[in-house]
Structures are given as C-alpha cells and as structure tokens.
Amino acid sequence: MKRIASVAIVLPAFNEEKDLPALLARIKETLSGQDFRYEVIVVDDGSKDRTAEIAKEGAKDMPLTLIQHEANKGLGMGIQTGLSAAMKVADAVVVMDSDNTHDPIYVMEMVRELETKDVQLVIASRYQTGSVIVGLSAFRKGLSLGCFLLMKTLVPFNNVRDYSTGFRAYDSGLLKRMATVYGEDKLVEESGFVCMLEVLLKLRAIGAKATEIPYTLRYDLKAGVSKLRIWRTLKRYLIVVNRYRSKRPDAATAVAMTAKQAGA
Template identity: 45%
Template structure:
C-alpha cells in the first residue's frame, strides 16, 4: 500500500501538537479505504524550549505511525522542512505523497481529501487562501496586509502558472517530484531558513517543470495556540531578496519533470 507522509515542522507548539495529531489520526480509515494510502506523521521538533518534545515522545508511544525527529537547536523553518523531506525520501520508499502543513492548529487536515482529488497530472496542490470558497478567520490586520503584499510581489516577479498563494505552508507534494528537484539542486534545495523557504521550494519545483493546482480552504488563525513566530518586517525584506535570487537561478536549469 502507498503511503502519505505528513511533515509537521514544530517550534514551541506544546499547545497545538496533540490536537493536530489527533485530527490527522481521525483520517486514517478514510485515507486507507478511499485512496489506499496509509498515514505516517513526522513532527520535526526544531529545538523547542517548551514541552513539544515531551508531548511528542508521548505520542510516539501512543501511535505506531507517529515519529518525532529532534533538532538539538532551533535552525529555522527551512531546515525543519528540509529534514522532514529528506527523511521521507530516504526512509519511506512507499511514500507517494508528502503533505507539509503548519503545526499551529490553524489548518484543518480534512482538506487533504480535496488536495488528493486534484493530484491527477499534478505535482503540487496548494491549500490556497485566494481561491473562490476560501476564508480567513482571526488573522491580525497587519499580517493580512503583509500577505496580500507578498502575493502581489510574487505574482508579478515570479508568475508561477496556476499559483495564487505562494506563502501558505499547507501543501501536498508528489514525492517523485521532490526527489527529482532534489537531484537538480542537491544540498541547495532549500537554503532559506525563515518563512520565505515556502516560496523557494515552490519556485525551484516550478523551475524543474512541476505542475501546480490549488484548492480553497479556511484558515482558522483564531484556533492558534501560543504566539506567532513570524517577524513580519524581516520576512518582507527577505521576500524581496529572495525574489531577486530566484530569478537568477532559473537561468541554466531545464525542466526535468515529465508531463
């Protein structure tokens, strides 16, 4: 049976991790019977200073499909995602899909069903805040404004076909596409350490010829436990720098993914 590997990068998520993992576990039967996919969950504890690791170890004892991977120190979102993707590629040979999402309980795992339905002739499906039927609840005004600004910049300068939401971390990837892109970029596959790593990953897959689609979803920021880790001003500055860097690396890289 094929697998779907869920990668959850976590930093100080003691208020959220147990709730989110439970919601994923509730989907096991439907994933198996509807799509013949077995579920595995990987939490990448990126040097948390709270009880994230303690709770993660308890979940490992409770569920045989749950795994905690620990960074000794905080390395940033990019390195946490990099660790998760590499682990799946190297250790889970039956993994057909990799689903990456935030670990702050703002994104509902149930949207994975609509994402799987979109995967035919597709390499990446994004849970998008900018598709008809999407909804955003509880997001502070300054973050909402920053999100719209980032979308405008990335759309103008990167212009990836079928993509409206460049920064949402909730995505379903075909594992074979990740493997192909990793062969092209090697250890420089993800170089950004902060939240801009999501754009970097998306654009490098685009350079390799990946096909993208989006599904609408509801972002429930009002469900979030704990404080936000995003520094909006720093992220905005890094976004501009990243855009300039990504435009340069496209030269000389030919699409390698098959239609």
C-alpha cells in the same frame, strides 16, 4: 490515474506544546481508515518546551516518527529535514503548520488532486474562491494580499496564487527530482518563513506543475504566539525573488537538467 498508497505528514515544530496535541488528535481522527497509509513526521527544531515529549506520547497510538534538532535551526531547516525524510517513505508528502491552523480534512482532497490531475504539487491557497481566513488581523490580511500581488507580478507560476502558505502536498517523485537538481541537503536553504517561497521558486525552475484548492485558515485555533518577524521576512522575500526570478526553464529543459545531474 496515479495511485497514492502512502502519505507522510511533515510537521516542523518549535515550542508547539500548546497546539501540537490538538493537531495530532485531529490528524489521527481524520486520516485513520483512509484509502492511503499515513505517517506523521514531527521535526522538533530544538524546542525548549514539551514538544518532543508530546510527539513521543503521540507515537504510542498513531504512526509517528520524531526527528530532533539539538538546537533551533529555523523553520526552513525543519522543513528541509522533514522533506528529506518523508520523500523516502511515502508516495506523497504533505507539509502542515504545527500550530493547529491547518485542518487535515483537506489532505484527502490534496491526494485526489495528485491522483487525478497532471500535477505534482497541490497548494491549500488563501486566494481561491471559497477560501476563508479566520482570526487574522486586517493588517496581516492586507500584507499577505500585497505580497501575493507582488509575487504574481515578479515570479508568475502557472495556477499558483498563494506563494507563502505552508500547507502543501508534494508528489515524492517531484521532491526526488528537486533533490537531484539542487542536492538533497539543499531542498531548503532559507532558515526563516521565506523558505516556503524559496521551495516554490525552485520547483517553478524545474518545471513542476501545480494546482490549488480553497481552504479555511483557522488562526483563531492557534494558542501559541506567532513567530513571524514581518519586516525581516519581507526583506528576505525580495532577496529570494531576485535570486530565482530569471530561473524559468521549460519542462524539457528541466528534464535535461535532471538527466545531467543524475549522470554527474
């Protein structure tokens, strides 16, 4: 059994002053006293509100590091910055949305999955038995389901059903292997919401093993306005799928790719 002694929680944030305080409070209450050490990494992506100030206030009474982008670079670049920093300071990296729709109570189960199963990626999935979505319109639910069915057909990934959720736990060793293959500054190259699909397909291409857990997605707790641009995102989905669709090396090939990159 693997031992996860430390977990970094990455929170990419853009104008999240309404939701970030409640999320930080939930993280502190939930993760304090666990068997693993935790640290929060807030990546403020050029916010124009009090997001950075709230993170600085939070750092006074919880383990929190603030990284700031001077200008807004998009969700993908926020995750890029967070993953790059987090994989160097913890055994596992959990990425959560900063809008308080993800409950940190699931972090413990994600850590257990990484410790007890032969996987390097754990996804909090909307499409597992027992999952619940609260506060999302029927249109958005239908659109998400349609995207899932399309992705599962075009780019099947063993044990993965939710291709776009932002709530995931990564073994840091997997992220370091990904950095070796693609370059540490190119873990994430898409700037918008499709970055979550991009990361997943890159991991698929290097032979990552994944599992999913059910969870409750709480859109009803979100106070801020959604930043998703639906039709633009769908167009980028198809572009990214086309780019990575044929990249499916098996585990042995992935190891060879890593060794080749390391020796270069």
